[in-house]
Amino acid sequence: MELDFEKPLVEIEKKIGELEKSAQAPDAQFGPEIAELERKKTELAKEIYAKLTPWQIVQVARHPDRPLMVDYLGGMCSQFIELHGDRCFGDDPGVLGGLATFGDYRVVVIGHRKGKNVEENVKFNFGMANPEGYRKALRLMRLAEKYRLPVVSFIDTPGAYPGPEAEARGQAEAIARNLTEMSLLQTPIVVVVTGEGGSGGAIGIGVGDVVLMLANSIYSVISPEGCASILWRDGAKAPEAAAALRLTARDLLELDVVDEVIPEPPGGAHRNHEETISATQKSLLKHLKKLVHASTKKLVAARYEKYSRIGR
Amino acid sequence: MGWFTKSKKPVEALPPPEEELWIVCSSCKAHIFKQEWDKNLQVCPKCNFHEKLTCYERIHITLDEKTFREFNAEISTSDPIQFSDAAEAYKDKAEATKTKVGLKESVVTGSGKIKDITVTVAVMDFRFLGGSLGSGAGEKILLAADYALRHSRPYIVFSASGGARMHEGIISLMQMPKTCAGIARLHRAGIPYISVLTHPTTGGVSASYAMVGDLNIAEPGALIGFAGRRVIEQTIKQELPNGFQTAEYLLEHGFVDQIVHRKDMKDFLASVLRYWQRR
Numbered sequence: 001m002e003l004d005f006e007k008p009l010v011e012i013e014k015k016i017g018e019l020e021k022s023a024q025a026p027d028a029q030f031g032p033e034i035a036e037l038e039r040k041k042t043e044l045a046k047e048i049y050a051k052l053t054p055w056q057i058v059q060v061a062r063h064p065d066r067p068l069m070v071d072y073l074g075g076m077c078s079q080f081i082e083l084h085g086d087r088c089f090g091d092d093p094g095v096l097g098g099l100a101t102f103g104d105y106r107v108v109v110i111g112h113r114k115g116k117n118v119e120e121n122v123k124f125n126f127g128m129a130n131p132e133g134y135r136k137a138l139r140l141m142r143l144a145e146k147y148r149l150p151v152v153s154f155i156d157t158p159g160a161y162p163g164p165e166a167e168a169r170g171q172a173e174a175i176a177r178n179l180t181e182m183s184l185l186q187t188p189i190v191v192v193v194t195g196e197g198g199s200g201g202a203i204g205i206g207v208g209d210v211v212l213m214l215a216n217s218i219y220s221v222i223s224p225e226g227c228a229s230i231l232w233r234d235g236a237k238a239p240e241a242a243a244a245l246r247l248t249a250r251d252l253l254e255l256d257v258v259d260e261v262i263p264e265p266p267g268g269a270h271r272n273h274e275e276t277i278s279a280t281q282k283s284l285l286k287h288l289k290k291l292v293h294a295s296t297k298k299l300v301a302a303r304y305e306k307y308s309r310i311g312r
Numbered sequence: 313m314g315w316f317t318k319s320k321k322p323v324e325a326l327p328p329p330e331e332e333l334w335i336v337c338s339s340c341k342a343h344i345f346k347q348e349w350d351k352n353l354q355v356c357p358k359c360n361f362h363e364k365l366t367c368y369e370r371i372h373i374t375l376d377e378k379t380f381r382e383f384n385a386e387i388s389t390s391d392p393i394q395f396s397d398a399a400e401a402y403k404d405k406a407e408a409t410k411t412k413v414g415l416k417e418s419v420v421t422g423s424g425k426i427k428d429i430t431v432t433v434a435v436m437d438f439r440f441l442g443g444s445l446g447s448g449a450g451e452k453i454l455l456a457a458d459y460a461l462r463h464s465r466p467y468i469v470f471s472a473s474g475g476a477r478m479h480e481g482i483i484s485l486m487q488m489p490k491t492c493a494g495i496a497r498l499h500r501a502g503i504p505y506i507s508v509l510t511h512p513t514t515g516g517v518s519a520s521y522a523m524v525g526d527l528n529i530a531e532p533g534a535l536i537g538f539a540g541r542r543v544i545e546q547t548i549k550q551e552l553p554n555g556f557q558t559a560e561y562l563l564e565h566g567f568v569d570q571i572v573h574r575k576d577m578k579d580f581l582a583s584v585l586r587y588w589q590r591r
Contacts, residue, residue, distance in 0.1 A: 160519075162539030162547050167557060170567050172518035172538040176492065180524045183493035184500060199476075199485060200519045200538070207489045221485040221516075222478045226543075231397035231478070245481045246393040255392060257482050307493050308454055310486040311392065311447025 003059050005048060009267055012041045045267030052216075055239035057248050058224060060216040061195050065270035067277060069096055069111040069154040072194065075277035076284070077101055080109070083143075085136060089169060092133030094125040094161070095205075097140045102152070102281070105288050108144035110137040110205055111154025114195070128161035129201060131174035137205045138178050141185055150188040150288055153205045158223065160201030175204035182207035183307065188291035188299060190284060192262070193217045193249075194269075209303050210287045211257070213249040214280070215264040219257070220247035257310060260287075337361055339533075353574045362511055362531045362574055367420040367437040370470055370510075374578055375424035375433070383423065384455055387448045388416035393481040402479035406441070413439045417448040418473065421456035423465065427582035429589065432460035434469040438512075443473035445517050446480050450487025453521060457494030457505075466504035466585055467495075471522040475515020488520035495521050504588050506581065509536050509559070509568065527584065528568045530559035531577075536568075 002010050016037050023030040052060070060066075073080050082098040084091040096113040099106070112129060115121035137153075144151045160171055182189065182205075191208035197219030213219065222230075224242035229235040252258040262283045265272040291299065335349040336342070339361035349356075353373055354363040365373075371380050388410070395402040410416055418440040423432050434456050436443045453469065460467035476484040498505045507525030509518070512535035519538055522528075530536060537557035545552055555561055562568045572580045 160538065162543045164544060164548065164552060164556065167537050167539065167544070168565050170523075170565065172536075173523045173567050175488075175519040175538070176521070176523035179489045179492035179520055180496045180499070183489060183496045200488065200516055203485055203488055204519075219482055221476050221481055227478055231399075233398075237398065240398070244393070244395055244397065245478070247482065251393075252482060255482060257486055304493050304497070307486065307490045310490055311390070311450055311480070311483045 001064055003056070003063070005052070005056055006267070009041065009045055009048060012037055012044065016041065042266050045271070049216075049267060053239065053243065054245075054248055054251075055224065055242040057216050058218055058238075058242050060268050060270070061218045063268065063270045064116075066195055067269055067273045068114050068116065069109075069156060069194070070113070071273055072154060072277055072280060073100060073109065075274070076103075076281045077109075083140060086132040086139055088135055089132045092125075092130050092136055093123055094127055094129045094157075095133030095136055097136060099149075100152075102288070103285050105150065105285070105292065107150045107152050107288070108140050109152045109154065110140050112157040112201075112205075114156055125161060127157040127196075128159060129157065129204070130161050130163075130166045131169040131171050134160075134171075134174035134178050134204050138181055141182065141187075141189075145185055145187045148187055150190065150292060151185070151208075152284065152288075153189065153191045153208065155191060155193040155197050155202045155206050155219075156195035156217075157198045157201045158196055159198035160204060175200050178204050179207060183303060184300060186296050186300060188288070188294070189303075190287050190291065192280060192284065193219050193258070194280070197247075198223065207303075207307070209291055209299055209306070210259050212260050212262055212280075212283055212287070213252060213258045214262050214269060214276070215249050216268050217249055218247045219249075219252055220245050338363065355574050360532055360573075362533060364438045364472060364511060366439060367415070367435040367470075370435045371420070371422075371424070371433070373574070374435075374470075374581070375426060376428065379425040380433075381423050383421045383459060384452050385416065385420075387452050387455075389446055389448050389480075391480070392447060392483040393479075395479045395481065397479075405479070409441055413437070415440050417452060418443045418446065418477075419449045419452050421452045423459070426468075426578060426585060429582065429585045430465055431585065432456050432463075432465045432467045434467075436470060436472045436517075438472040438474075441477060441479075443471075443517070444475065444477035444479075445473060445484055445487050445491075445520075446477040447483050447487060449477075450484075450490050453487075453491045454494040457491070457498055460503055460505075461494075461497055461501055464501075464503060466506065466588065467498055468506045468508065468581065469521060469525075470508045470510055471513040471517050472510045473513055473515070473517035473522075475517055475519075485516065488516050491521045492524065495524055499524075499526075504585070506584065508577070508581075509562075510534050512536070514538065514540065514557075523567065527570075529577075529580070530562060530568045530571050531574060532559055532571050534559040536562050 340359035
């Protein structure tokens with residue numbers, strides 16, 4: 001998928017692709033030309049991405065080629081053992097969780113699961129969790145607490161699933177329970193918003209000692225479309241709502257809601273998974289290192305302070 | 313609410329309007345003699361609809377007379393993201409609401425007695441920006457929880473809210489974990505926490521402190537749910553049945569302990585509180 005404002009970038013990428021193809025022919029010497037185009041591409045990408053509007057950032061945050069939780073796990077973990085089910089109703093495919101090894105750390109990971117294509121997205125419900133997803137996450141966090149393992153939570157969801165069955169099974173209760181339990185969980189929690197931080201659906205697994213955001217991710221109380229349709233009475237005013245809501249990583253850092261913004265490569269995470277994942281890993285490891293050495297008592301007290309200060 | 317239940321009286325050239333004699337139930341549209349309506353605590357005698365109460369009306373019918381002492385009355389709205397929509401700036405909207413409603417936030421908190429048992433209470437008022445959870449409201453609810461914790465007093469929260477206040481953006485979303493952190497400390501300390509869900513309690517309020525009471529008590533017929541009806545209908549492209557997301561529906565699905573009629577609420581709370589006192 002190509003976003004409007006990326007057109008000049010895509011043009012250069014096409015040219016580079018063509019040259020690379022020709023370069024495979026015998027005697028072809030396109031090396032310097034390709035290098036020059038690559039340099040231009042990086043410059044252009046930096047230039048375009050430095051000037052993105054909030055609404056354009058929303059598009060990047062939702063880009064279908066952005067790395068997903070499975071990509072981060074694949075790139076950062078030497079081991080991942082998936083664990084299923086909430087022990088109560090079922091296994092929510094929209095939430096992924098399990099035991100993982102991150103560098104030197106054994107951790108419990110939880111997060112929203114989006115798909116790479118339509119079939120997968122239908123299967124995973126586009127990363128919109130049901131109550132059993134939040135309850136699965138809580139069960140795994142309890143496991144982490146029992147074994148004194150840090151929790152790493154990956155946020156990437158349009159929101160909690162707004163369906164009649166989700167209501168029947170207590171979507172509100174499931175999220176409320178997680179917020180309450182996570183505030184006193186006796187083990188470190190690191191949260192990283194990788195794409196969309198969609199309201200209650202995001203915070204339902206998003207309470208942490210450290211909250212990180214990828215540079216082009218978003219985090220909002222309501223989707224720009226939802227906000228526009230209520231306050232502008234016109235869903236098409238989403239770009240205005242996106243700007244008014246202050247939902248970009250930079251905004252949230254300024255508002256003291258997140259602790260650090262993880263840089264993305266020029267042209268966004270979808271252009272370079274490897275670099276994105278490596279930057280995320282670096283940041284996660286840095287924070288884990290600090291958190292695992294803190295006393296649990298101090299950690300939990302600091303978590304309370306952190307949240308009680310917001311909006312004071 | 314029916315637009316004529318609390319009709320604005322014409323302003324000019326008329327003699328002072330008489331006291332309204334009739335109330336129209338906003339649910340069944342029955343005409344009820346005002347005296348009867350008030351005596352019945354604003355519950356429709358025909359259809360049992362529990363009309364929304366203002367926070368001070370709620371305090372009046374719940375707490376023993378002259379026992380309420382308000383906390384943090386000075387805490388008001390703030391404008392953390394300098395929000396403006398097509399129509400107006402949030403700051404102006406909030407100021408206009410304060411003048412109109414006579415409150416500084418969507419919740420009033422304090423201490424008082426229920427049949428001689430001292431409790432800490434938070435009472436939300438739907439008239440104030442739909443009872444939305446803004447940063448001032450979240451702060452008051454947390455501070456009251458903190459007071460209850462320090463003084464070992466039971467905490468009772470009466471909710472009436474459309475959810476998080478989107479005009480305060482991410483800061484309002486963060487009032488959900490913030491208030492829940494306060495409730496979690498009460499749970500850990502063994503301090504009773506009762507959530508009373510009144511019409512309506514939805515969105516970010518239902519998905520935070522309102523749903524994690526030791527007891528979740530609802531008023532009859534109250535709308536309680538996470539997602540809005542219209543959003544769900546758009547998602548599944550079907551109409552939802554009547555009775556969906558009502559207090560009765562939640563009782564049936566295991567999310568509230570009891571549905572208590574408004575006239576019985578004070579007695580109910582007192583008996584639960586007395587039960588706990590015997591520890």
